[in-house]
Amino acid sequence: MAHDIRIVTEAALRELVPLDLIAVDVVERGFAALSTGRAIMPPVLSMELPEIEAEVDAKTAVLPGFDSFALKVSTGFFQNAALGLPSLGGLMVVISARTGQVEAVLLDNGYLTDLRTAAAGAVAARHLAPAVEVAGVLGTGLQARAQILAAHLVRPFGRVLVWGRDAAKAKACAAEIGESLGIEARAEVDRARLVAESQLVVTTTASREPLVQADWLHPGLHITAMGSDMEAKIEIEPAALARADLYVADRVSQCAERGELRSAITAGLMPAEDHAELGAIVTGELPGRTAPDQVTIFDSTGTGAQDTAIALHALALAQNAGVGTVIKA
Amino acid sequence: MAHDIRIVTEAALRELVPLDLIAVDVVERGFAALSTGRAIMPPVLSMELPEIEAEVDAKTAVLPGFDSFALKVSTGFFQNAALGLPSLGGLMVVISARTGQVEAVLLDNGYLTDLRTAAAGAVAARHLAPAVEVAGVLGTGLQARAQILAAHLVRPFGRVLVWGRDAAKAKACAAEIGESLGIEARAEVDRARLVAESQLVVTTTASREPLVQADWLHPGLHITAMGSDMEAKIEIEPAALARADLYVADRVSQCAERGELRSAITAGLMPAEDHAELGAIVTGELPGRTAPDQVTIFDSTGTGAQDTAIALHALALAQNAGVGTVIKA
Numbered sequence: 248m249a250h251d252i253r254i255v256t257e258a259a260l261r262e263l264v265p266l267d268l269i270a271v272d273v274v275e276r277g278f279a280a281l282s283t284g285r286a287i288m289p290p291v292l293s294m295e296l297p298e299i300e301a302e303v304d305a306k307t308a309v310l311p312g313f314d315s316f317a318l319k320v321s322t323g324f325f326q327n328a329a330l331g332l333p334s335l336g337g338l339m340v341v342i343s344a345r346t347g348q349v350e351a352v353l354l355d356n357g358y359l360t361d362l363r364t365a366a367a368g369a370v371a372a373r374h375l376a377p378a379v380e381v382a383g384v385l386g387t388g389l390q391a392r393a394q395i396l397a398a399h400l401v402r403p404f405g406r407v408l409v410w411g412r413d414a415a416k417a418k419a420c421a422a423e424i425g426e427s428l429g430i431e432a433r434a435e436v437d438r439a440r441l442v443a444e445s446q447l448v449v450t451t452t453a454s455r456e457p458l459v460q461a462d463w464l465h466p467g468l469h470i471t472a473m474g475s476d477m478e479a480k481i482e483i484e485p486a487a488l489a490r491a492d493l494y495v496a497d498r499v500s501q502c503a504e505r506g507e508l509r510s511a512i513t514a515g516l517m518p519a520e521d522h523a524e525l526g527a528i529v530t531g532e533l534p535g536r537t538a539p540d541q542v543t544i545f546d547s548t549g550t551g552a553q554d555t556a557i558a559l560h561a562l563a564l565a566q567n568a569g570v571g572t573v574i575k576a
Numbered sequence: 577m578a579h580d581i582r583i584v585t586e587a588a589l590r591e592l593v594p595l596d597l598i599a600v601d602v603v604e605r606g607f608a609a610l611s612t613g614r615a616i617m618p619p620v621l622s623m624e625l626p627e628i629e630a631e632v633d634a635k636t637a638v639l640p641g642f643d644s645f646a647l648k649v650s651t652g653f654f655q656n657a658a659l660g661l662p663s664l665g666g667l668m669v670v671i672s673a674r675t676g677q678v679e680a681v682l683l684d685n686g687y688l689t690d691l692r693t694a695a696a697g698a699v700a701a702r703h704l705a706p707a708v709e710v711a712g713v714l715g716t717g718l719q720a721r722a723q724i725l726a727a728h729l730v731r732p733f734g735r736v737l738v739w740g741r742d743a744a745k746a747k748a749c750a751a752e753i754g755e756s757l758g759i760e761a762r763a764e765v766d767r768a769r770l771v772a773e774s775q776l777v778v779t780t781t782a783s784r785e786p787l788v789q790a791d792w793l794h795p796g797l798h799i800t801a802m803g804s805d806m807e808a809k810i811e812i813e814p815a816a817l818a819r820a821d822l823y824v825a826d827r828v829s830q831c832a833e834r835g836e837l838r839s840a841i842t843a844g845l846m847p848a849e850d851h852a853e854l855g856a857i858v859t860g861e862l863p864g865r866t867a868p869d870q871v872t873i874f875d876s877t878g879t880g881a882q883d884t885a886i887a888l889h890a891l892a893l894a895q896n897a898g899v900g901t902v903i904k905a
Contacts, residue, residue, distance in 0.1 A: 252683055254583055256905035292621035292634050301676060305621050305634045305647060318634060318649050320669055322676030336676045338669065340649055347630060347651030347665050352681050354581055354905035574901060576585035576683035 277556025282526025308551030317558035365393035386451035387411035606885025611855025637880030646887035694722035715780035716740035
């Protein structure tokens with residue numbers, strides 16, 4: 248029994264689905280839906296190919312209020328640079344939550360993942376960050392830029408500091424951010440100073456050593472740590488999580504396995520359970536920031552709920568615009 | 577950096593990829609590759625949607641000697657019949673094992689899964705079944721027919737017995753098999769008699785109670801149990817596994833969680849490890865059947881290795897025939 252399946256390419260998705268407040272709101276609704284008892288999000292399928300420094304993940308979530316769901320396949324092949332190819336890739340399959348029929352294949356090569364990850368940072372900033380004059384970012388890659396652009400949508404700060412292991416890359420990243428936002432942005436070689444000057448810090452590295460020390464926490468600081476998404480990665484000293492006034496996970500069970508929370512549990516500094524999830528803060532079930540001088544930390548590992556939310560948004564835009572190749576299958 | 581992605585529909589795949597000895601050989605190579613130390617097959621991603629009697633699985637495996645791999649999404653929505661839709665569906669994504677780039681999307685709606693599952697039964701029969709005059713099958717669905725057609729490719733038996741809960745369906749299934757193979761095929765209402773008369777028995781039901789008793793085992797019998805693929809399902813009395821001369825899993829770790837092996841472990845009748853896998857028998861690392869009067873049981877849960885093998889075969893046929901829609905993405 249053939250039915251229509253819409254195939255949409257990365258190029259089309261980049262045109263159709265910008266990083267804007269609508270995308271942030273869409274991802275926020277995904278977090279809210281995930282926090283209800285009726286959401287179903289299984290553990291990530293994760294395949295490591297250590298011989299070639301590669302990994303393949305699959306994530307999915309069925310959410311109340313969403314008629315369809317995404318199953319996302321994401322690839323990271325870290326020797327691709329030598330071949331002149333991007334390291335990250337993958338696609339999202341959109342499936343009816345009522346019949347299981349495949350409705351669309353979004354050949355996004357990771358674009359929608361970049362988008363929903365940045366949008367999640369903005370959702371966290373919206374509910375957790377204080378007023379922000381200076382935003383700092385650790386890392387100089389695509390997410391460093393995307394996180395800052397997304398956060399600026401909800402906290403229109405006037406200055407940006409960029410730290411990277413490679414000073415030239417940090418400079419280039421700062422220049423790009425400054426131009427995109429029309430604000431002052433500069434590289435900062437001293438991570439401690441970057442944190443001291445910022446009210447919002449986003450960490451976007453693949454570090455396996457803590458880059459932010461617990462001693463650097465100061466009143467009125469929010470940190471979004473999005474780099475750690477697998478065992479062995481860590482960006483924030485575990486003691487910082489315990490010392491913060493509010494630690495928030497995107498999904499506690501996932502953060503305990505692959506987020507910053509993992510190291511803090513191992514160090515005996517945090518329990519494995521009973522932490523706030525961003526969705527419960529979005530819905531008002533739990534409080535977010537309640538005072539300007541609090542220290543808050545958001546641990547972002549990336550959830551299937553974000554994938555479902557952004558994929559359905561992208562598909563709706565593609566359908567409305569009549570974009571994509573429709574195949575009877 | 578756009579590259580070509582081939583999209584192939586179910587209708588095209590049904591034309592291109594028949595259930596034949598080539599498909600059996602392809603799946604056999606998949607089992608052989610899985611048995612090497614270098615194969616990588618992560619645990620299945622499994623999402624149950626109990627409110628609507630549905631499940632979604634994702635399976636994958638990277639195999640030595642295969643340049644690409646499949647990540648398969650399979651859906652079972654068991655209230656679909658009321659909507660006039662098939663219960664099973666899904667697709668296979670073919671990804672380069674070298675770069676992670678998506679190479680193809682096979683919109684097979686579960687057809688390739690049916691095919692590789694039947695082919696796996698034939699691989700098991702080839703290495704484990706004795707000479708077969710009579711083949712019996714429990715179940716009357718698509719896999720009942722497919723398993724018998726596949727087994728006949730490697731053990732050209734002359735008679736088939738079909739048991740089903742619904743006598744009319746058993747009759748229809750027998751008639752269809754008889755016509756397809758040009759041999760005698762009839763419904764048999766007594767399961768014990770069916771097993772007694774058969775040298776090869778395939779169980780293809782979604783039963784949650786054992787359908788084959790241990791006492792029914794007789795010298796010179798091979799059983800392929802393919803129905804149980806998730807917790808709660810069972811077709812063979814656990815004592816039968818312990819009593820057989822040779823128990824073979826498609827993948828021990830998977831059978832221990834979702835195959836017949838699970839119940840036998842729970843009953844304390846079988847250890848959780850140290851069982852033969854079909855791949856090791858294919859490669860000759862372990863013996864298969866060594867005498868005509870042995871009793872052998874193959875526990876089929878369905879592996880990502882089979883999916884990779886059949887998907888790459890299907891894609892090669894599609895490429896050779898120039899079939900499918902090629903999208904730059």
